[in-house]
Amino acid sequence: MPDEPVRIDADVHAPRPSVTDLTPHLEPHWPEYLKWTGFRPKAGERLYPEWTGLSTGTASEAANASFRATLDTQVFDRCALAVVSTYFGVESVLHPYLAPDLASAVNRWLATEYLDTDDRLRGSAMVAPQFADSAAAEVARVATDSRFVQIQVPARSMEPYGNHRYWDLWEAVSSHDLTVGITYGGSVTIPGNAINWMDTFFEQYSAGTQPFATHITSLVLNGVFERWPNLRFAFVDTGWTWLPGLLWRLDKEWKEGRQEVPWVRRPPSEYVAEHMRFTTTPTDAPTDPRHLQLILRQLPCADMLMYSSDLPRAGGSGIEAITAGLTVEEQDRVLGGNAAQLYRLTRERVPS
Amino acid sequence: MVNVVVGPVSDFPLGTMRQVTAQNRKLAIFHSATGFHALRDSCPHMGAALSGGTLVGSVEAPQPGCYEHHPEQEFIRCPWHGWEYELATGRSWFDPQHNRVANYETSVVPSGELPALADVRSTLVEGPFTAESFSVFVEDDYVVVQL
Amino acid sequence: MTQVTERASAAAARPGVGLIDLDVHNALTSAAELKKYLPSRWHRAYDEGSGIGSARWMQFGAARLGVFRGDAWPASGPPGSDLDLMREQLLDRYNVSRAVLHPVLETMSVSLDGDVGLAYAAAFNDWMADRWLDRDPRFLGGITVPIEDGERAAKEIDRVAADHRFAKIVLTVATREPLGAPRYWPILEAAERNGLPITLHVGGYGSATPSGAGWASFHVEAHTNWALPYAAQVVSLVASGAFDRFPNVQIILEEGSLGWMPALMWRMDRAHQVLGDRMAELSNVPSEIVRKHFWMTTQPLDEPPVRGQLVEMFDMLDMSDRFLFSSDYPHHDFDAPDRVLPASLVGQEFRAKVMGGNAATLIARALGGSASA
Numbered sequence: 001m002p003d004e005p006v007r008i009d010a011d012v013h014a015p016r017p018s019v020t021d022l023t024p025h026l027e028p029h030w031p032e033y034l035k036w037t038g039f040r041p042k043a044g045e046r047l048y049p050e051w052t053g054l055s056t057g058t059a060s061e062a063a064n065a066s067f068r069a070t071l072d073t074q075v076f077d078r079c080a081l082a083v084v085s086t087y088f089g090v091e092s093v094l095h096p097y098l099a100p101d102l103a104s105a106v107n108r109w110l111a112t113e114y115l116d117t118d119d120r121l122r123g124s125a126m127v128a129p130q131f132a133d134s135a136a137a138e139v140a141r142v143a144t145d146s147r148f149v150q151i152q153v154p155a156r157s158m159e160p161y162g163n164h165r166y167w168d169l170w171e172a173v174s175s176h177d178l179t180v181g182i183t184y185g186g187s188v189t190i191p192g193n194a195i196n197w198m199d200t201f202f203e204q205y206s207a208g209t210q211p212f213a214t215h216i217t218s219l220v221l222n223g224v225f226e227r228w229p230n231l232r233f234a235f236v237d238t239g240w241t242w243l244p245g246l247l248w249r250l251d252k253e254w255k256e257g258r259q260e261v262p263w264v265r266r267p268p269s270e271y272v273a274e275h276m277r278f279t280t281t282p283t284d285a286p287t288d289p290r291h292l293q294l295i296l297r298q299l300p301c302a303d304m305l306m307y308s309s310d311l312p313r314a315g316g317s318g319i320e321a322i323t324a325g326l327t328v329e330e331q332d333r334v335l336g337g338n339a340a341q342l343y344r345l346t347r348e349r350v351p352s
Numbered sequence: 353m354v355n356v357v358v359g360p361v362s363d364f365p366l367g368t369m370r371q372v373t374a375q376n377r378k379l380a381i382f383h384s385a386t387g388f389h390a391l392r393d394s395c396p397h398m399g400a401a402l403s404g405g406t407l408v409g410s411v412e413a414p415q416p417g418c419y420e421h422h423p424e425q426e427f428i429r430c431p432w433h434g435w436e437y438e439l440a441t442g443r444s445w446f447d448p449q450h451n452r453v454a455n456y457e458t459s460v461v462p463s464g465e466l467p468a469l470a471d472v473r474s475t476l477v478e479g480p481f482t483a484e485s486f487s488v489f490v491e492d493d494y495v496v497v498q499l
Numbered sequence: 500m501t502q503v504t505e506r507a508s509a510a511a512a513r514p515g516v517g518l519i520d521l522d523v524h525n526a527l528t529s530a531a532e533l534k535k536y537l538p539s540r541w542h543r544a545y546d547e548g549s550g551i552g553s554a555r556w557m558q559f560g561a562a563r564l565g566v567f568r569g570d571a572w573p574a575s576g577p578p579g580s581d582l583d584l585m586r587e588q589l590l591d592r593y594n595v596s597r598a599v600l601h602p603v604l605e606t607m608s609v610s611l612d613g614d615v616g617l618a619y620a621a622a623f624n625d626w627m628a629d630r631w632l633d634r635d636p637r638f639l640g641g642i643t644v645p646i647e648d649g650e651r652a653a654k655e656i657d658r659v660a661a662d663h664r665f666a667k668i669v670l671t672v673a674t675r676e677p678l679g680a681p682r683y684w685p686i687l688e689a690a691e692r693n694g695l696p697i698t699l700h701v702g703g704y705g706s707a708t709p710s711g712a713g714w715a716s717f718h719v720e721a722h723t724n725w726a727l728p729y730a731a732q733v734v735s736l737v738a739s740g741a742f743d744r745f746p747n748v749q750i751i752l753e754e755g756s757l758g759w760m761p762a763l764m765w766r767m768d769r770a771h772q773v774l775g776d777r778m779a780e781l782s783n784v785p786s787e788i789v790r791k792h793f794w795m796t797t798q799p800l801d802e803p804p805v806r807g808q809l810v811e812m813f814d815m816l817d818m819s820d821r822f823l824f825s826s827d828y829p830h831h832d833f834d835a836p837d838r839v840l841p842a843s844l845v846g847q848e849f850r851a852k853v854m855g856g857n858a859a860t861l862i863a864r865a866l867g868g869s870a871s872a
Contacts (some may be wrong), residue, residue: 212710245758431569
């Protein structure tokens with residue numbers, strides 16, 4: 001069946017490495033410093049506290065083995081490829097030399113622990129976007145390993161990602177024709193909503209789409225896609241049903257204020273349709289299935305979504321509700337075609 | 353199609369943006385660096401009078417931060433939401449095919465040639481510039497809009 | 500549209516209430532005008548420190564048209580300061596039966612707490628009654644309060660609410676903390692005590708960051724982001740259990756746009772479901788709390804590429820008794836009542852509710868009060 005469409009899981013989460021896990025991958029001066037300062041990656045728990053049951057957990061031999069076993073039963077039972085990431089909170093590190101080196105060590109660990117051991121996995125490499133020049137160097141390094149298909153930055157950041165402070169990073173991503181994945185959460189010194197710090201997980205999670213919306217607006221209006229026409233963004237683990245409402249407002253604002261950003265020559269929703277894709281898990285779904293189909297048709301194009309299981313969290317449940325109203329061709333694209341195109345996963349790069 | 357005399361040129365000095373009523377239509381008359389222009393004086397969006405807007409040149413940018421200013425490509429920017437219409441064509445900047453305001457041909461006619469225009473007698477009555485005042489300014493040139 | 504019109508409740512659609520505009524801005528003719536209503540002991544602070552133009556005042560920079568309609572400037576003073584021009588451009592032109600006023604640029608740039616903040620708020624309210632409500636019975640007022648000082652805000656609400664021409668309490672949406680925080684409870688309590696809705700309006704410089712991730716580069720970017728603080732406040736108010744504590748409080752989301760709300764309801768409901776009994780303090784699911792306690796004004800009305808998607812959105816929100824027309828006169832993104840939400844799109848009954856029927860229910864007390872003014 002040579003024409004059978006490829007199935008891809010665009011978002012699985014490996015357990016988070018510990019400092020000990022990273023030691024073999026760090027420059028020799030760091031382990032002593034990290035031990036002396038008592039450094040630990042504090043940020044992981046803030047994404048999904050352990051008590052929510054949504055946490056990916058920390059790496060251990062048993063955890064890694066368990067994750068691999070789950071991949072077999074819940075991902076590779078239906079998909080040929082999966083994009084794997086992990087989290088370490090490097091965006092929270094203010095030390096301008098430590099943060100990039102930690103990111104690099106995590107990427108080396110991910111390659112050793114997972115990419116080397118399973119050729120069905122493709123890597124999402126993290127960078128510390130707050131130091132864009134160092135992040136660009138890490139992009140150049142991981143680009144030599146074709147198994148890395150994505151450069152990963154957290155949704156929560158000190159500035160919106162269209163801001164000039166990140167342009168060195170986008171230049172590097174563009175020149176290596178990689179995809180940027182903006183992933184849920186993150187740990188920075190400003191709150192991730194437009195008011196101030198919120199205390200409960202319910203609040204943080206409910207408002208957790210606000211950084212994503214901010215980045216979409218910023219990337220388009222700052223002209224990032226005019227500057228780098230091949231730049232592509234995956235919006236990972238954030239939901240997507242909020243996108244039409246944002247784009248109505250953004251297109252309206254552009255009609256009224258586009259003189260301020262004359263390099264934005266087309267409606268913002270067109271840039272979004274061409275340069276951005278969203279993972280399907282989670283889906284903040286209406287109770288009425290008819291409304292979900294309406295929202296799907298409100299997206300700026302039929303190809304906005306990429307299937308994701310969000311393993312080990314939601315197990316990809318709910319994809320049927322999305323695909324129910326799609327044509328067979330549209331289903332194929334959601335289940336793999338869109339991800340293959342975004343990540344440049346041509347058939348030659350799919351293991352048989 | 354009728355020719356409407358909207359007034360003597362001296363009533364529309366350079367820089368004028370003014371509403372006149374002709375043939376029961378509200379027109380925005382502009383006297384800009386490129387001459388006289390007439391648009392329907394109502395933004396299709398919310399109905400604001402474009403004659404109260406801001407006259408601007410076009411600003412393009414092939415890349416972020418690379419500004420190209422074209423003062424000769426004149427746009428009227430609506431005083432409410434800032435939607436832009438090209439003076440020469442009435443077409444909007446953001447959707448020139450579907451969003452536009454009616455644009456009318458304008459000309460400047462010496463008083464001696466006015467009688468040669470078809471329908472001039474009737475349109476003089478219906479236009480803002482009446483037959484009575486017409487006789488007062490026979491030495492002037494006149495702004496004529498083709499409706 | 501059938502779904503929406505079929506759900507329309509006869510009670511909310513009151514023929515004859517006319518057009519009610521929930522969001523209109525009057526303005527001081529000059530900063531000095533407020534001093535007529537301000538005890539002299541505060542004049543120096545007003546001139547030299549915490550008054551209009553204080554350090555709290557953040558310049559918009561490149562705001563389009565200085566945030567005003569280009570044709571709304573009177574012969575002297577800023578837009579909104581000339582009663583006759585407002586009559587001509589808004590009340591008379593569109594046959595508005597009631598316009599609910601509040602000054603916005605001035606009130607969010609003065610001290611928002613302490614005795615001085617209370618003095619400014621009281622001066623604004625006295626100015627409102629004297630210069631506006633007394634001069635045209637079509638005007639109703641929003642109550643200015645020292646937002647960041649719950650006790651003093653409540654005191655001012657109690658003082659002013661005796662005048663039934665005041666129809667709502669005004670908070671700028673960007674407060675220093677999320678509104679579920681206890682420091683704001685006295686305001687919620689006073690609102691409930693006096694039977695007045697609280698409106699959240701664009702503005703305020705209290706928030707730590709005006710977006711989900713730092714500061715925008717351009718006004719068009721920042722203006723798009725103004726939807727975000729509304730969503731954050733809904734989340735905070737719902738999560739705090741404020742509506743169990745103050746079950747009669749009603750919140751108007753004014754000038755927040757609408758398109759973000761359906762997905763926020765669904766997301767909150769999903770989070771609520773996932774967290775289960777950890778959210779047990781809530782007496783209802785989040786989306787139902789929203790439908791019981793929030794109202795949304797229409798301006799700036801979303802402009803989807805296919806107009807029918809607007810109707811789909813109203814259908815998803817399922818709160819047709821809670822949309823309120825607003826124009827935001829004299830600001831640059833003014834919505835004209837004869838252009839937005841045509842009956843051909845939304846249906847006659849829905850339009851009638853949004854243009855006045857729903858507001859008549861919400862501010863019934865003020866409508867009775869203004870008749871005798």
